[in-house]
Amino acid sequence: xxxxxxxxxxxxLRVILHRAPSYQMVVTNLFIGAGSKHEQAGxxxxxxxxxxxxxxxxxxxxxxxxxIHSSGGNNNAFTTAxxxxxxxxxxxxxxxxxxxxxxxxxxxxxxxxxxxxxxxKIILEEFKETVLNVPYGQKWHFIRPFLYENHGYxxxxxxxxxxxxxxxxxxxxxxxxxxxxxxxNMVLGIAGNIDFDSTLEMLEKSFGxxxxxxxxxxxxxxxxxxxxxxxxxxxxxEDVPLTNTMLLFPTVGRMEADFPAYDVISEWIxxxxxxxxxxxxxxxxxxxxxxxxxLSGSEDPxxxxxxxxxxxxxxxxxxxxxxxxYLAKLAKYGITQSQLDGxxxxxxxxxxxxxxxxxxxxxxxxxxxxxxxxxxFTQERKxxxxxxxxEVNACFSNLWDPSNLTRVTxxx
Amino acid sequence: MxxxxxxxxxxxxxxxxxxxxxxxxxxxxxxxxxxxxxxxxFNAGRWFESGKGVAAATARLLxxxxxxxxxxLLNEAFEDLGASLKIMSNGDHLIISxxxxxxxxxxxxELLGQVLEYATFPAKELKHYKxxxxxxxxxxxxxxxxxxxKIFFQNAFGMNHPYGYKLQADDxxxxxxxxxxxxxxxxxxxxNCMAFFSGKLPSDWExxxxxxxxxxxxxxxxxxxxGFHSLESSFQYRHVKxxxxxxxxxxxxxxxxxxxxxxxxxxxxxxxxxxxxxxxxRLMQNIREEKGYSYGIYSAVQSYQNSGVFYxxxxxxxxxxxxxxxxxxxxxxxxxxxxxSENELTKVRNYMLGNVMSSIDxxxxxxxxxxxxxxxxxxxxxxxxxxxxxxSITPAEIQDIAQTYLDQNTIYEVIAGQPA
Numbered sequence: 001x002x003x004x005x006x007x008x009x010x011x012x013l014r015v016i017l018h019r020a021p022s023y024q025m026v027v028t029n030l031f032i033g034a035g036s037k038h039e040q041a042g043x044x045x046x047x048x049x050x051x052x053x054x055x056x057x058x059x060x061x062x063x064x065x066x067x068i069h070s071s072g073g074n075n076n077a078f079t080t081a082x083x084x085x086x087x088x089x090x091x092x093x094x095x096x097x098x099x100x101x102x103x104x105x106x107x108x109x110x111x112x113x114x115x116x117x118x119x120x121k122i123i124l125e126e127f128k129e130t131v132l133n134v135p136y137g138q139k140w141h142f143i144r145p146f147l148y149e150n151h152g153y154x155x156x157x158x159x160x161x162x163x164x165x166x167x168x169x170x171x172x173x174x175x176x177x178x179x180x181x182x183x184x185n186m187v188l189g190i191a192g193n194i195d196f197d198s199t200l201e202m203l204e205k206s207f208g209x210x211x212x213x214x215x216x217x218x219x220x221x222x223x224x225x226x227x228x229x230x231x232x233x234x235x236x237x238e239d240v241p242l243t244n245t246m247l248l249f250p251t252v253g254r255m256e257a258d259f260p261a262y263d264v265i266s267e268w269i270x271x272x273x274x275x276x277x278x279x280x281x282x283x284x285x286x287x288x289x290x291x292x293x294x295l296s297g298s299e300d301p302x303x304x305x306x307x308x309x310x311x312x313x314x315x316x317x318x319x320x321x322x323x324x325x326y327l328a329k330l331a332k333y334g335i336t337q338s339q340l341d342g343x344x345x346x347x348x349x350x351x352x353x354x355x356x357x358x359x360x361x362x363x364x365x366x367x368x369x370x371x372x373x374x375x376x377f378t379q380e381r382k383x384x385x386x387x388x389x390x391e392v393n394a395c396f397s398n399l400w401d402p403s404n405l406t407r408v409t410x411x412x
Numbered sequence: 413m414x415x416x417x418x419x420x421x422x423x424x425x426x427x428x429x430x431x432x433x434x435x436x437x438x439x440x441x442x443x444x445x446x447x448x449x450x451x452x453x454f455n456a457g458r459w460f461e462s463g464k465g466v467a468a469a470t471a472r473l474l475x476x477x478x479x480x481x482x483x484x485l486l487n488e489a490f491e492d493l494g495a496s497l498k499i500m501s502n503g504d505h506l507i508i509s510x511x512x513x514x515x516x517x518x519x520x521x522e523l524l525g526q527v528l529e530y531a532t533f534p535a536k537e538l539k540h541y542k543x544x545x546x547x548x549x550x551x552x553x554x555x556x557x558x559x560x561x562k563i564f565f566q567n568a569f570g571m572n573h574p575y576g577y578k579l580q581a582d583d584x585x586x587x588x589x590x591x592x593x594x595x596x597x598x599x600x601x602x603x604n605c606m607a608f609f610s611g612k613l614p615s616d617w618e619x620x621x622x623x624x625x626x627x628x629x630x631x632x633x634x635x636x637x638x639g640f641h642s643l644e645s646s647f648q649y650r651h652v653k654x655x656x657x658x659x660x661x662x663x664x665x666x667x668x669x670x671x672x673x674x675x676x677x678x679x680x681x682x683x684x685x686x687x688x689x690x691x692x693x694r695l696m697q698n699i700r701e702e703k704g705y706s707y708g709i710y711s712a713v714q715s716y717q718n719s720g721v722f723y724x725x726x727x728x729x730x731x732x733x734x735x736x737x738x739x740x741x742x743x744x745x746x747x748x749x750x751x752x753s754e755n756e757l758t759k760v761r762n763y764m765l766g767n768v769m770s771s772i773d774x775x776x777x778x779x780x781x782x783x784x785x786x787x788x789x790x791x792x793x794x795x796x797x798x799x800x801x802x803x804s805i806t807p808a809e810i811q812d813i814a815q816t817y818l819d820q821n822t823i824y825e826v827i828a829g830q831p832a
Contacts, residue, residue: 022442025766025773065691070759072766091769121704128659129707129727135554239657241550272491274484283483283540289547311547342492349447349494349513356445356611356776 004365005196006374009208012184016365017199018191020358025073025089026192027359028098030106031366034180035082037152037300038219044152045123045159045168046176048079052123053173054086056115058108061101071097079157082299083370087359092193096202102188103206106181116170127162135240139410142236147248147303147406151225175215182213187369191362221300226250231403236410242289243316246408247306247323249399253299255371260384261395262304266295267343268335268392269327270306277306280326287311287319299371304399316409331400334393344384351381421765421799423772423792426608426782429618431626435602438786439609439617442775446514448611449776450524453787456506456599458574459718460637462591464583469538470595471501474508476537478530483537486527495520497527503575504717505787506599514614518624525624528600535589546581557727559653559828560662564723567651568668568824570644575668575716594635601630606786610779643668643719649821653828661733661829665740666723667822672715672788676813678801680722683813684713686760687747688724694743695724703739705732715788722817733831744823747814751807764802768795 003019036047054077055064068075068088075088090098131137140156148154159165188207190199230250251262270277270293281288290309296302306327310319354360368376426438461467475497477483490497494513501507508527512520552558562578569576577583607625609617645668670677681689688695688711699709709726728736772778785794 022444023773024769063692066759069690069692069763069766072762072769074766074770089766089770091766118701118704122700122707125660125704125727125729126707128729133556133659133727135551239554241554242547272484272487274488279484286540286543289544309547311543312550338492342488345494345513346491349491349496349511352445352447352494352513353511356443356447356774358774 002361006369007200009183009204011208011210011212012182013207013210014187014369015200015203015207016187016189016362016369017194017196018189018362018365019194019196020191021193023192023358024092025358026092026095026098026190026194027087027089027362028095028102029085029087029189029191029359029362029366030102031187031189031363031370032084032086032181033185033218033370034084034176035080035152036155036157037081037221038180039152039155039176041154042164043168043172044155045157045165046172047084047180048157048159049119049123049165049168049173050177050181051077051079051084051086052119053109053111053116053177054105056112056119057110058104059110060104060108062110064101064105067097067101073098081153081157083367085363085366087363089359095190095192095194095199099190099202099206103210106207107210109177111170111174111177113170116173120166120168123158123165124162127158127165131156131158132162136238136244136410138238139236139244139408142234143246143248143408146229146234146408147227148225149227151221151300153225153298153300153302178213179215179217182216183207183210184212185216185218187366189362189366189369191358225300230406233407234409236408237412238410240410240412242312243310243409243411245308245310245316245320245323245410247327248406248408249304249404251295251302251304251399253301254297255299255373255376257383258395260380260387261392262399263295263347264335264340264343264384264387264392265396265399266293266304267346268339269293269330276330277323277326281308281319281323285322287314287322316411320407327400331396334396335389337389340387340389340392344387347384348381421769421772423778423782423795425792426779431602431622433602433626433629435605435607435625437607437609437621438782439613440775440779440782441613442610442778443612446612448512448514448517448609448613449779450510450512451608451783452508452605453608453783454506454508454599454605455504456595456604457501457504459504459641460599461574461595462637463586464572464577465579465587466591466595467501467506468579469541469584469587470592471499471506472541473533473537473592474527474531474596475499477532477534478526479532480526480530481523482532483534486523489523490520493520493523495523497524514612517614517617518620521620521624525628528625528628531596533589533592533596538587538589538592542581542584545579545584549581556655556658556660556662556829557725559655560664560725560826563651563653563828564664564666564824564826567646567648567826568666568721569719570646573641573644575719575721576644597630598636602628603630604636608779608783608786610775612775641718646824649824651824651826652831653826655829658829659730660727661730661827661831662725662727663733663737663740664723664725664826665737665823666711666721667824669713669720669722669817670715671717671720672794673790674720676817677715677720678798679805679809679813680817681713681798682760682764682802682805683747683810684711684722685764686752686756686810687711687743690760690763692759692763694746695726695740698739698743699726699728699736703732705729705736717788730830731832733827733829737825737827741820744814744818744820747818748811750811752810757807757810761802765799768799768802
């Protein structure tokens with residue numbers, strides 16, 4: 001259907017080429033199996049720091065951004081608990097420059113002390129801007145360690161605390177980089193108006209020179225990863241204008257067969273404006289000013305969170321009580337076929353819309369390839385389509401259990 | 413470093429079809445996926461409202477139910493079809509944006525037609541909207557960037573100017589259901605609308621559009637605001653809002669400028685890019701990369717129908733707030749007094765040309781770019797003039813633009829936080 005070719009270089013680097021001749025811009029995406037879950041307790045924030053360091057230059061290209069911009073392109077990167085992803089766009093006739101640039105920064109990053117210090121300052125500002133200076137911004141710093149133990153999901157990707165990030169050293173960064181930025185731990189994707197043969201040639205010349213890192217080893221995830229706090233309550237005191245509550249449930253990892261059922265549940269109960277919980281608590285009873293659901297979608301077991309912003313002058317306990325009573329009702333009566341059909345149509349549409357972007361397409365391809373299951377997303381669509389009302393309701397019944405239900409309150 | 417080539421940068425105006433009721437539909441039939449986008453843009457934004465918040469309330473209520481699909485059922489009906497509906501308003505326009513699966517295009521358009529002909533504007537929803545805004549405002553009031561933005565636009569344009577006010581809960585409290593209905597009657601009409609349609613269009617699209625949008629017409633011809641809002645800029649060029657318990661301060665600086673129809677707009681865009689419009693800009697390099705004062709700093713130019721704005725935005729560590737402001741003025745001075753190097757200028761040229769290329773890549777991007785021309789009464793010549801300007805602007809012209817438009821004494825400065 002869509003024009004993809006997959007190759008593996010001799011050093012283990014997996015490459016995906018996607019020909020899309022009607023586009024003028026080529027997207028190059030580099031997916032690294034290095035996320036905050038790969039960090040050690042006490043030195044968190046390294047995966048994100050390495051993402052920043054990737055922009056600090058090599059001898060040949062002292063200024064990565066300058067090369068991209070002066071070639072007419074753009075770039076960005078992000079880090080999650082499971083991986084780090086880099087991408088850039090360039091006019092199609094600049095593709096070779098882009099490939100050389102990416103290969104060079106993987107192989108020859110300068111790691112200067114001066115640049116490291118500046119990036120640290122920037123990251124600490126980011127910490128302030130996105131965590132410390134934002135209402136409810138610190139909640140994950142309390143919730144994650146509450147839910148997880150023995151696992152890197154216990155802390156947010158930006159780092160467990162401001163102080164911990166402040167203490168990170170250049171050596172810490174280098175070791176993390178040496179350990180995880182190894183070709184067998186990466187997938188490179190290129191999409192656009194490209195020619196497979198000449199692109200491969202360029203790749204062999206540059207990425208083909210990349211050696212496997214001596215220190216690379218894929219860490220085994222120890223289990224269990226959940227703490228003993230599930231089913232308990234957590235109260236976070238923060239200077240917030242409205243009390244927020246969260247109901248958290250454990251879910252399976254992204255690749256498990258049951259994941260689509262959790263996604264549907266998340267969409268159904270509180271994912272939309274007209275979801276039953278929203279209708280009941282926000283519109284009819286006016287107990288909450290907003291309700292939302294969030295599914296972590298992580299590779300290792302994650303969580304589903306139902307968040308409620310309680311309206312001013314409403315008793316928190318009254319709102320929670322109503323919420324849980326209504327959830328019990330939903331668990332009892334379950335989802336209907338027409339509700340399920342509607343949700344599946346919605347999810348299909350969102351997927352199709354995403355795939356109109358060349359970047360999303362190649363990113364998904366890299367992600368699936370890294371999971372060793374290239375057809376993951378196409379298969380997953382079928383999985384969703386084949387879901388039955390029975391399966392979804394069975395999943396919800398299992399979920400709706402006091403030993404699972406974890407309550408968090410963020411209040412003044 | 414060589415300048416990138418632009419032979420591939422070609423764009424044609426979209427074709428246009430007129431529906432039975434006079435509605436103009438500009439369309440682009442391109443794409444690989446079964447998704448289409450339809451946008452209806454009305455001259456029904458703040459500029460045309462009878463009071464603050466009326467346009468926003470209208471946009472909100474239009475989405476809150478029709479006779480057949482009351483309340484949230486309307487959204488649900490859209491989404492169940494694998495479609496989506498968003499209605500929003502800004503300084504100039506009210507915009508109805510729908511994405512549809514091209515296999516369910518007819519059913520989706522039936523729903524859209526209902527929104528235009530059978531909207532009920534429920535009183536309960538208006539009440540709810542007012543309450544929501546109050547709650548949201550409590551949260552926003554804690555944010556330095558919210559206040560920085562609010563005060564900047566107030567001072568630059570005027571507290572009551574359509575481009576200047578930040579909608580407050582109190583403003584919306586005064587809006588009545590009748591205000592909303594009047595606004596709708598006066599402005600949501602086919603003759604006051606431009607439609608943009610893009611993606612992999614279904615074969616019978618023209619028929620479907622005529623059936624569902626081509627019979628809709630004005631019912632009660634309301635009174636539309638035909639006047640002009642003059643700028644009411646404050647004389648207070650410096651403003652500090654002290655806020656407790658903040659670790660950062662928000663800095664907003666800038667001024668009103670011209671619209672994109674102005675002869676200098678493209679040149680100004682180049683100057684803006686050099687100054688703060690991309691990662692390699694003067695501001696980013698100085699404030700973030702060299703000094704680490706902030707996670708991000710940028711400048712932007714935006715055009716509205718009747719004015720434009722140039723602004724600089726950042727959030728910095730409190731202790732660096734005043735120092736950052738000084739550095740921003742220093743960089744403004746550099747633009748005026750120093751001739752830009754060929755190297756740096758080539759870098760900016762290439763970045764901007766790449767951006768132009770990106771902006772027309774793919775059917776939805778292309779539609780967006782063309783919509784932007786048509787809404788301002790421009791055509792593809794504007795696009796080619798832009799490319800020409802980017803390629804040929806000289807260092808002297810850049811200094812000239814900066815000297816003409818970026819006089820320090822005309823720049824508004826706002827800091828919100830605990831600047832030291």
